[in-house]
Amino acid sequence: MDSxxxxxxxxxxxxxxxxxxxxxxxxxxxxxxxxxxxxIFSYRPVIFFWPTxxxxxxxxxxWGKFQLGLGNSAVVTLGSIALVLAVCLPAAYALSRLPRHGxxxxxxxxxxxxxxxxLVVTVPLFPIFSSVGLDNSRVGLILVYAAxxxxxxxxxxxxxxxxxxxxxxxxxxxxxxxRLQAFLRVIMPLIxxxxxxxxxxxxxxxxxxxxxxxxxxTSRTVTAPVVLADMLSGIGEGTATWGEVFAAxxxxxxxxxxxxxIVQRQMFFGALxxxxxx
Amino acid sequence: MTDVALSRPAASPHASRVPIREALQGWSLxxxxxxxxxxxxxxxxxWALYLSFTDYSVGRxxxxxxxxxxxxxxxxxxxxxxxxxxxxxxxxxxSLEIAIGLWLACILARLxxxxxxxxxxxxxPIAMSHAVTxxxxxxxxxxNVGPINFLTEVMGFGRLPWLSSETLALLTVAFIEFWAGMxxxxxxLFPVRAALSPEIYEAAELDGATARQSFWRITLPLMxxxxxxxxxxxxxxxxxxxxxxxxxxxxxxxxxxxLLSIYLYKTGFSYWNFGQAAAIAWLMLLITAAASSLYMxxxxxxxxxxxx
Numbered sequence: 001m002d003s004x005x006x007x008x009x010x011x012x013x014x015x016x017x018x019x020x021x022x023x024x025x026x027x028x029x030x031x032x033x034x035x036x037x038x039x040i041f042s043y044r045p046v047i048f049f050w051p052t053x054x055x056x057x058x059x060x061x062x063w064g065k066f067q068l069g070l071g072n073s074a075v076v077t078l079g080s081i082a083l084v085l086a087v088c089l090p091a092a093y094a095l096s097r098l099p100r101h102g103x104x105x106x107x108x109x110x111x112x113x114x115x116x117x118x119l120v121v122t123v124p125l126f127p128i129f130s131s132v133g134l135d136n137s138r139v140g141l142i143l144v145y146a147a148x149x150x151x152x153x154x155x156x157x158x159x160x161x162x163x164x165x166x167x168x169x170x171x172x173x174x175x176x177x178x179r180l181q182a183f184l185r186v187i188m189p190l191i192x193x194x195x196x197x198x199x200x201x202x203x204x205x206x207x208x209x210x211x212x213x214x215x216x217x218t219s220r221t222v223t224a225p226v227v228l229a230d231m232l233s234g235i236g237e238g239t240a241t242w243g244e245v246f247a248a249x250x251x252x253x254x255x256x257x258x259x260x261x262i263v264q265r266q267m268f269f270g271a272l273x274x275x276x277x278x
Numbered sequence: 279m280t281d282v283a284l285s286r287p288a289a290s291p292h293a294s295r296v297p298i299r300e301a302l303q304g305w306s307l308x309x310x311x312x313x314x315x316x317x318x319x320x321x322x323x324x325w326a327l328y329l330s331f332t333d334y335s336v337g338r339x340x341x342x343x344x345x346x347x348x349x350x351x352x353x354x355x356x357x358x359x360x361x362x363x364x365x366x367x368x369x370x371x372x373s374l375e376i377a378i379g380l381w382l383a384c385i386l387a388r389l390x391x392x393x394x395x396x397x398x399x400x401x402x403p404i405a406m407s408h409a410v411t412x413x414x415x416x417x418x419x420x421x422n423v424g425p426i427n428f429l430t431e432v433m434g435f436g437r438l439p440w441l442s443s444e445t446l447a448l449l450t451v452a453f454i455e456f457w458a459g460m461x462x463x464x465x466x467l468f469p470v471r472a473a474l475s476p477e478i479y480e481a482a483e484l485d486g487a488t489a490r491q492s493f494w495r496i497t498l499p500l501m502x503x504x505x506x507x508x509x510x511x512x513x514x515x516x517x518x519x520x521x522x523x524x525x526x527x528x529x530x531x532x533x534x535x536x537l538l539s540i541y542l543y544k545t546g547f548s549y550w551n552f553g554q555a556a557a558i559a560w561l562m563l564l565i566t567a568a569a570s571s572l573y574m575x576x577x578x579x580x581x582x583x584x585x586x
Contacts, residue, residue, distance in 0.1 A: 124322040
């Protein structure tokens with residue numbers, strides 16, 4: 001039986017509209033970043049045009065702050081991924097392999113963390129961060145991003161470690177490995193998909209976050225999304241042009257879009273595993 | 279089952295002849311995680327509770343004022359207006375997300391050709407930051423240069439001030455929230471729908487069931503648990519929506535799109551009234567906790583259901 005025959009006309013229309021609605025706005029931003037000003041402002045939307053890099057050149061010349069933001073975002077994202085993995089890999093191992101004496105049960109407390117609205121934390125964190133100077137250092141954001149991602153990450157890693165048969169590890173023990181060596185040599189190579197899944201989730205959050213960046217940074221540690229938002233409101237005041245904003249938006253979205261598309265199967269099934277385990 | 283195998287002391291030559299040693303090893307591996315989360319999230323959260331009973335502002339020593347902040351917040355019309363707008367915003371965005379997400383999940387489950395690439399397209403908005411989403415829709419809906427207003431003008435509706443009119447702003451930002459949130463619902467619902475066996479539907483068809491009957495009598499009941507979880511999860515997330523709305527409207531025009539999160543942000547970071555902001559924050563936290571407890575209860579029941 002041809003499965004496509006069961007699609008009604010209405011189903012096809014809904015699917016087509018949904019795809020168009022999801023993709024066209026993104027393509028408009030990317031395409032417009034290569035348009036000349038007069039093509040962006042023309043009364044009739046211009047679909048075919050001669051691509052130019054003018055907007056990127058102008059962005060580079062007039063918005064050094066955006067480049068600073070991209071650099072800060074990159075550092076903060078990589079730092080968050082590293083911190084999340086450093087904290088979660090040992091914990092996930094213990095939750096999976098040493099769950100007795102209350103260790104296994106303790107993780108349910110982490111679910112509550114995920115439910116706390118992030119904005120609530122900024123009220124007390126802001127005075128602390130500004131008095132210690134953490135808002136003027138990229139370490140501050142790394143700490144916050146990692147803290148909000150550990151609960152999901154540890155659950156994802158635990159499910160991947162659970163899936164490694166115990167016999168594999170026992171064989172390593174018989175060969176004279178201790179727990180750490182067995183973990184590094186036997187388990188780590190088998191849970192790479194889990195580590196990548198975690199990296200994607202952390203990267204999506206840290207690279208894209210706006211709110212913490214807005215509140216917990218200074219002009220030296222500002223992140224790319226915050227500068228982009230500034231540029232957008234600068235259009236009305238004449239300090240930025242739509243072309244520059246599109247170029248900045250494209251640069252901000254491309255890394256994560258490319259990363260997510262390359263490994264989308266990972267993300268999809270990783271999310272599935274994380275979701276079923278809470 | 280694995281627990282039994284794991285707790286067998288002989289499983290590891292190093293760790294566990296003495297149970298205390300295994301306990302120490304286990305706890306020392308999870309301890310950094312809990313200490314870290316406690317320092318960055320739990321302690322600030324509790325400190326916010328303390329601040330909510332003071333008149334604290336940046337650079338001042340907090341003075342205890344009892345319940346004054348809560349009394350002020352709960353008697354402020356702005357708070358209740360913001361709460362009412364948040365309710366409308368969440369209701370519009372989440373019901374659209376669930377309805378369209380479920381529909382697409384059902385369509386995709388029956389689709390064989392190009393399924394991977396179609397899913398990739400449909401979930402692409404997940405990769406967009408709030409700043410990019412705001413840029414995109416700010417341009418598309420712009421009164422002067424926006425292509426959407428070009429279309430509405432061609433169709434004879436004229437140009438509409440989507441984000442700068444008091445009547446349209448909240449609806450518009452709720453739609454944008456739907457655009458950004460629907461893929462999350464699809465990711466949660468599609469695997470569940472795809473796991474329903476085709477035989478049930480074939481059997482129903484043989485018995486003369488129409489597609490509509492199959493949906494209401496088979497798909498919906500079987501997917502109800504997943505739908506509930508997706509819905510509660512999205513309600514919790516959407517209640518805290520901030521970035522896109524703040525960038526696009528700053529809560530305006532005339533507070534018409536001022537959600538609770540924006541009201542909280544303004545109180546704390548525009549008026550520097552931290553005591554009051556902390557009180558609003560804790561009220562928001564309590565509302566979220568109420569919604570979350572439904573979520574937890576559901577998860578708990580599911581877990582209990584699968585183990586027994």
